[in-house]
Amino acid sequence: MLMRTDPFREFDRITQQMFGTNGTPARPTLMPMDAWREGDVFRVEFDLPGVDPSSIDLDVERNVVTVRAERPPREGDSELIAAERPRGVFSRQLFLGDTLDTERIQASYEAGVLALTIPVAEQAKPRKIEISSNSDKQAIDA
Numbered sequence: 001m002l003m004r005t006d007p008f009r010e011f012d013r014i015t016q017q018m019f020g021t022n023g024t025p026a027r028p029t030l031m032p033m034d035a036w037r038e039g040d041v042f043r044v045e046f047d048l049p050g051v052d053p054s055s056i057d058l059d060v061e062r063n064v065v066t067v068r069a070e071r072p073p074r075e076g077d078s079e080l081i082a083a084e085r086p087r088g089v090f091s092r093q094l095f096l097g098d099t100l101d102t103e104r105i106q107a108s109y110e111a112g113v114l115a116l117t118i119p120v121a122e123q124a125k126p127r128k129i130e131i132s133s134n135s136d137k138q139a140i141d142a
Contacts, residue, residue, distance in 0.1 A: 002085060008085075016072075021107070027112070031046050031047065031048060031067065031069070031091075031092045032046070033045065033094075035094075039124065042117075042118045042120070043116070043117055044116040045114065045115050046067055046092065046114040046115070046116075047059065047113060048069050048112055048114050050071055052070075052072075055070040056068070056069045056109060057069070058100050058107055058114075063097065063098060063100070064093055064095055065093065065094040065102070065105070065116070067094070067095075068090070068091040068092060069089070070088065070090075071086065072087065074087065098121075099120060099121055100119070100121060101118070101119045101120065101121040101122070104118075104119050
C-alpha cells in the first residue's frame with residue numbers, strides 16, 4: 001500500500017500561506033499525481049505535459065520511487081507575456097509500503113502522463129491457511 005505520511009506537509013502549507021507559492025521542492029505542484037488500487041496492483045499517474053520522455057528519470061531505492069523530469073527553458077529573444085508553466089528540473093518522491101513489489105514496477109509515458117503499475121507483493125496477498133487436526137491421537141490413560 002502507499003504510505004500517506006509526509007513529514008513536510010505542514011511546513012509546506014505554512015510556506016504556501018506565507019509566500020503565496022503553489023508548491024515547494026518537497027511537495028511540488030509541478031507534477032500532480034493520482035494513485036489508486038485495482039485488484040492486486042497499484043496504479044500511479046503523474047501529469048508531465050510538455051516533457052520529453054528521454055528527460056524522465058525513474059529510480060527505486062528500497063521502498064522509495066523518485067521521479068525526476070525536465071521541461072527545458074524557452075529559447076529565443078521573445079518577450080514573455082505570461083509564464084504559468086514551470087520550466088527546469090523537478091522531482092517527486094513516492095514512499096511505498098512494504099506490501100508492494102518494487103522489483104516489478106512497470107512504467108509508461110503517453111500523452112504527457114507517466115503511468116506506473118506497482119504489483120502487490122505475493123507475501124502481502126490474502127491467502128487461505130489449511131487447518132490440520134490430530135484426531136488420530138489416542139487418549140492418554142491416567
